[in-house]
Amino acid sequence: MSDPISEKETMESPSRRSFIGISSAALATAAFSGLTASAQQTQDTRSAEKGISASDPGQENKPLLDENPESNMPPPTDHGDFGPIWYSFDLVHKRVQDGGWTHEVNSIVLPTSKDLAGVNMRITAGSFRELHWHTADEWAIMLYGNARVTVMNPDGSMFIDDVGKGDLWLFPAGFPHSIQGLGPDGCEFLLVFDQGDFSEDGTFLLSETIAHTPRNILAKNFGLNKDSIDRIVRKESLYIFPADLPLSLARDKAAIGGPRVASPIQYTFKLFDMTPTRKTLGGEVRIVDSRNFPVSKNIAAALVTLKPGALRELHWHPNASEWQFWLAGKGRMTVVMNEGKARTMDFNANDVGFVPRVATHYIENTGKTDVVFLEMFKADRFVDVSLNNWLRRLPPEAVRAHLNLTAEQIEKIPADKELVIAG
Numbered sequence: 001m002s003d004p005i006s007e008k009e010t011m012e013s014p015s016r017r018s019f020i021g022i023s024s025a026a027l028a029t030a031a032f033s034g035l036t037a038s039a040q041q042t043q044d045t046r047s048a049e050k051g052i053s054a055s056d057p058g059q060e061n062k063p064l065l066d067e068n069p070e071s072n073m074p075p076p077t078d079h080g081d082f083g084p085i086w087y088s089f090d091l092v093h094k095r096v097q098d099g100g101w102t103h104e105v106n107s108i109v110l111p112t113s114k115d116l117a118g119v120n121m122r123i124t125a126g127s128f129r130e131l132h133w134h135t136a137d138e139w140a141i142m143l144y145g146n147a148r149v150t151v152m153n154p155d156g157s158m159f160i161d162d163v164g165k166g167d168l169w170l171f172p173a174g175f176p177h178s179i180q181g182l183g184p185d186g187c188e189f190l191l192v193f194d195q196g197d198f199s200e201d202g203t204f205l206l207s208e209t210i211a212h213t214p215r216n217i218l219a220k221n222f223g224l225n226k227d228s229i230d231r232i233v234r235k236e237s238l239y240i241f242p243a244d245l246p247l248s249l250a251r252d253k254a255a256i257g258g259p260r261v262a263s264p265i266q267y268t269f270k271l272f273d274m275t276p277t278r279k280t281l282g283g284e285v286r287i288v289d290s291r292n293f294p295v296s297k298n299i300a301a302a303l304v305t306l307k308p309g310a311l312r313e314l315h316w317h318p319n320a321s322e323w324q325f326w327l328a329g330k331g332r333m334t335v336v337m338n339e340g341k342a343r344t345m346d347f348n349a350n351d352v353g354f355v356p357r358v359a360t361h362y363i364e365n366t367g368k369t370d371v372v373f374l375e376m377f378k379a380d381r382f383v384d385v386s387l388n389n390w391l392r393r394l395p396p397e398a399v400r401a402h403l404n405l406t407a408e409q410i411e412k413i414p415a416d417k418e419l420v421i422a423g
């Protein structure tokens, strides 16, 4: 049996060890040329101490630390704390019912995210997410399988569509809607709401509306007799429940009155039918916001694919904080705030990331497979500022004064916004 302490020592990150081995003079000219003198001193002190001071002979949650090496032993550029930038759907309570399940990452577990919250839901074939509505706009992406969605406009026109993997929908706040799993195996999807404290448990349900309206009023409102009313009142809400598979889309549309009642507004969007907004050697980005998906007035999205080693370049968003959902791969993000605060975390599929408004960040694919993640914003459009782009639009003398680079070196920085830089 191996000694747990010495085994731990062998696990120490090579990057940290090599960092300790570098002289402070080399550091000053390399990684930290942009830091202030006092910050420089702090970093040097930290690196000198790390050999002993960073040892951890006590207990630890090794699987968790192995997933987050950059949080366990932060890079020397990390500093201070401005709240969590990471959470995972695999850590929250899963509400399982006959017909499917749901779980959510909102401000209860990720309190820094005040603008957006996310729900991940599974519905088996035929099962319904009960007829409901809510105070937030709902943006969705299908992650698996097939579903039929309906949403009614306040003027009584009705939208019905079938969605599959990669398709989006947007249901405006207060508009009543439904989701039903289709064959062969139902569906799974991600919902994003433009309220950080949104909870799927707090939606307005048809079953509860019926249960808590006086029965004589229900009878008068629906024009039904007491026997019929007794049938429709339930003791418990439905929320998610099994049902028979629906008719074909064409037959359902015809059954409600055809083109006469059809919604003139399109509430679904085929993300993978669109040409990528940007494609580089390192990957691609698809931006969907009110410019190409007009009903998405309050939620903007970018689906980013990074090949191994590729970088979502250093940037920030002037108009909103960023809520991320990781669909695939393994990557790393550092968020740099004002006052010298910076945090680095590692991300895996099913994780959620958060970036405060205007905070600089990058995402690097640190794995062997593609990273796929969503950048989500409570905004009418996707807007980002590229640090490279800015440095190349400034007069070179101004850049030289700040970064101590020669004109030739400055010209090596990409002049235009790449979005994704190959590794």
Ligand code: MN
Pocket: 132, 133, 134, 138, 171, 177, 203
């Ligand atoms: Mn909903």
Ligand code: MN
Pocket: 315, 316, 317, 322, 355, 361, 375, 384
């Ligand atoms: Mn971003």
